[in-house]
Every structure is written in structure tokens, then in C-alpha cells.
Amino acid sequence: MNDLPLNAGYWDDLYQQQQTNWDIGYVSTPIKEYIDQLARKDMAILIPGCGNGYEAEYLLQQGFTNITLADISPLLTERLADKFKRYLHRQLSIITADFFTLEGQYDLIIEQTFFCALPPTLREAYVAKMHSLLKPGGKLVGVLFSRSFEGGPPFGGNIQEYMDLFEPTFALQTLASCYNSIKPRAGLEVFIIAQKDQA
Structure with missing residues (x-):
């Protein structure tokens, strides 16, 4: 698990140097619109690799009361602790x-x-870990890139790859091109809703 991109120092350096090209500065539209449909404000929500926490900020604004942020970068989590101290x-x-x-x-x-x-060598481990962190009936929801990149991170993929990866472990409720991506990412994102079995 000690590949360079998972190293805390690697991510600390990127945040220190503000080399965060993936950061759009607010909650992305597909995730915002999904959150807007959620009625139960006390559900236990995890955001791993949370970055600057825009999703959490939006959830808090909407009255959600049980949110956990996780990130490997101590520099980042210190900033988040200050940002969200209230x-x-x-x-x-x-x-x-x-x-x-x-x-x-x-x-x-x-x-x-x-x-x-x-x-990408960690993707099967990612799926297994996500499954273990969800309650029965719980859902993994979000946005994956539908494109390839030179080098990485980021590392890309496509719908067929994701289907092959997630289907053995999860019930895929949605795996489709995003219709509501922000303009720079239009046609380059896939929305996923993967549910863990109830029992």
C-alpha cells in the first residue's frame, strides 16, 4: 500500500504547493444533486480522500449531522479541523x-x-474495503472519470472496466455517463451508485 501516490508526504506537498488541479472549489453538480434527494439527515456518511471537503460543507449546510472526513494528508486534515471547527x-x-x-x-x-x-493495482482492494465499510444496504455513490490520463495520478478508466470491477461485489443501481457534469468535465464522467446487499 506504499505506492508513492498513497504517501502522506506526497499529498502534503501537493497541497502546500497548491498543485491541486482536480479541485474545482465547490461540490460538483452530480454529487450536489444526489445529496439534494436525501431525506435522512442522520445517516452515517463517509468521504474518503476528502480533499478540501466541499461535499462536507454542502452536507452541513443542508443539515446532515453524522459526517466523517478521512484523508491521508495531515496538512490537509489540520486545515479542515480549523475550517470546520464549529x-x-x-x-x-x-x-x-x-x-x-x-x-x-x-x-x-x-x-x-x-x-x-x-x-489501478489497488482497485480491487478499494472495492473490497468500500464494501467492508458499508452497513448492509449502504451505498457507495459518486463520480468516476470516463477517460484515460498520461501517467497519474489521476488514473482513468471506462464504464466497462468499472462494471467488471464492481459487479462481483455490489448491486450496481447506476453506472452511466453523467448528464449534469460541470462544463470542463462534460462527457468525461460516470456516475455510480453501488449498493451493498441487505443481508
Whole structure:
């Protein structure tokens, strides 16, 4: 699990140097519109590889009360603790850790530019870990890139790859091109809703 992109120092350096080209500065439209449909404000929500926490900010604005952010970068999680200090240890928890060491059980896990930050060799481990972190009936929901990149991170993929990867473990409720991506990413994103079996 110690490939360079998973190293805390690697991500600290990127945030320190503000080399965060994936950061659009707000919650992405596909995830915002999904959140807008959620009625249960006390569901346990995890956002791994949370970056600057725009999804959490939006969830808090909408009255959600049980949010956990996780990131491997101590520099980042310190900034988030300051940014969200009025919510910390109340509606919001922040964990500094490698994703693969996380524990707990969640109703919903939000995926936004975390999957693409992991080397493709870790994708099967990602799927297994996501499954273990979800409660029965819980959902992994978010956006995956539908394109390839030179080098990486980010690392890309396509719908068929994702279907082959997720279908053995999850019930795929949605795996389709996003119709509501922001303009620079139009036609380059896939929306996924993958549900863990109830029993």
C-alpha cells in the first residue's frame, strides 16, 4: 500500500504547493444533486480522500449531522479541523489515515476524485474495503472519470472496466455517463451508485 501516490508526504506537498488541479472549489453538480434527494439527515456518511471537503460543507449546510472526513494528508486534515471547527466532534469527525486502515460502518460513502488518485493495482482492494465499510444496504455513490490520463495520478478508466470491477461485489443501481457534469468535465464522467446487499 506504499505506492508513492498513497504517501502522506506526497499529498502534503501537493497541497502546500497548491498543485491541486482536480479541485474545482465547490461540490460538483452530480454529487450536489444526489445529496439534494436525501431525506435522512442522520445517516452515517463517509468521504474518503476528502480533499478540501466541499461535499462536507454542502452536507452541513443542508443539515446532515453524522459526517466523517478521512484523508491521508495531515496538512490537509489540520486545515479542515480549523475550517470546520464549529462542527467538529458534533456533526463532523475528521480522521487522518490511509483509507485501507479505516474502520467503522456507514450508510453512505461519497466518492469524488479519490478512486482516481489510487494506482489501478489497488482497485480491487478499494472495492473490497468500500464494501467492508458499508452497513448492509449502504451505498457507495459518486463520480468516476470516463477517460484515460498520461501517467497519474489521476488514473482513468471506462464504464466497462468499472462494471467488471464492481459487479462481483455490489448491486450496481447506476453506472452511466453523467448528464449534469460541470462544463470542463462534460462527457468525461460516470456516475455510480453501488449498493451493498441487505443481508
